[in-house]
Amino acid sequence: MAAEPELGLFRAKIANVRPLVNMLKTISFRPRARCVINPDGLVFTVEESQCLVAQAYLRSELFTTFAYDLQLAEYYRNQEQAGFEAEDSQGGETGDVTQVVLPLDNLIECLTLFYGPSGASSSGSLSGAHSTTSMLNSGQPGDLRGATTAVIGFNGPGTDFELMLEERGIISMCRLSTFVPEPPVDLKFSHYPTTQQLIIRSEWLRDAFNELDPTSESVSIYIASTEPHFRISTIGESGITDMTYSNSERILDSFFCNEDQENQYKLSLILKCKQALAMSDKTKIRINQRGFLSFQFMIPTAADVSFVNFVFAPLVSADEPVADATARVVM
């Protein structure tokens, strides 16, 4: 009964669930997530309103052991498709053979079962950044003080996602229902050339986010090859808020701009990445020709860096010339 998930299609062990929990919490603003299992790791994806897609990449190196039977996965997929006409398989590319939808909020609840009443639950506050970063680092091998270990298993379509958690001799077995995934929402960021890019230290971006006027519907991001190189603004009930950054090396890194552009995005969606921003050291911002925005958050974990990606569709198309974008209503 209290047995480890058997080695079937996929099984992974992690000595301390904290880094895993922290990564999942960056995208936990939706109850369900798509989980793709491939030989390199796990990718959890959530989407909202077809204009926001967020992904957390959990590389196999994050785990103590990681076993994925690709052959078995392909066998299951062929089984599934045996009854259908030759439709587009959802995992067309190699590596997306195993996809499942599971309840993300329940998964996090289970992983944090032993956290205790004080709970290491991270609030949405950005000032928690330092403590959450050090929590990530407490996943070092030597520090097992109060650490929950977990074994995760999945045996193919139609089966439950299994977790076995252990801390100080107490064991919990959790089974999560899985669902057949629908066609994924793909905002196709990489299908169009990237016209603007910069890397900024996350603490600067956190400052900017704290200044954003929550009464504003949208947030505007302007990147140009001349000063000011990078500007984030909102127009709300209390007026216009502008945060600008110059292209000095202390602030912006790897900056390029092929086309001066200003784009608007829905503020409430942009704010969904606050958790990921809070945990990251650096953020890579890219905008493509169609005005789609990508935030790539670089989050330090025990050995190296893990990534969480957010892609946003713009509110207004990027076809408007820059001159029009400056004719704003001033309150």
Add this chain to the structure above:
Amino acid sequence: MRFRTLVTNSNLLLRIVQSIDKLSKTAILKLTPTKLHIIVITDIDSGLQLWSDVVNSALFSDYHIESAQDNEIYVEFNIDNLQRALRSTQGGALGVTLKLTKKQGMPVLSLIIRSQSAGGRDISLCQDVPVRMLSAQQMAQIGEPQVPEGQIHIMMPPLNNVRSIAERMKSVGDRVSVSVNRDGDMNVRVANDLVDITTFFRGLETLTYDTQGAAVDRGPNEFYTAVVDMKNFVRFLQSYHVAPKNIVCCVVEHHALVFYVYIGSSAYADTAALNETACGSLTYFLPVRQI
């Protein structure tokens, strides 16, 4: 009707009242010549009940009680009020007296606390807890739940562990299944459409009681299970002020989950070791959920 006593162990009395604080707003106090009983009934049909008794000598001295009902007195009181009154006894009181009296025509339990000010002067603080008197007939209608002999008794794992896990499991469902076997295993399970969680506690001490005529009908690894309200389970686990250790769990299948907390006689001990004479006990009845 007369009741007056010196309180020699106000700390123990406070901790008992703190333990019942989360269960309900009000409780019943039954005072007898030998024992003090506290009874909490949350909802007569489907709720948790707490029945407790403590020998007077563990709490009081110079005890005087007199009434027309066999020298017993029954009152209903607000738990928070009594708790707050008892808290003022902590921190260096020279003497504490408890008595039943009338203030402005209403019955109150008066707690009189004598202490010394910084300047060396005697201070007397009086805390009044309004109570509602209960008649002998009313008291007779309140009886301990009739529950058959339990099939199995086991020592609970450290309550703090169970409590923190149960608090995190409670969002999953409103009923929890507790299964126990003679091998010392306890499984706590909660489930809904999306998720199913079972937590396993191992290596617990089972107690063998001589129950005449009760046949042992199951193997040592077979479980006895009771499904109770998650809310009641968590409420019980939250009342840990008296004794986080040495709590006995008893499964009475199809009827109830019963927890026995034994109170030790030493002033600051968490609880009596099982072979030490306890000065009192708290018994929690959690009825099984009727589906």
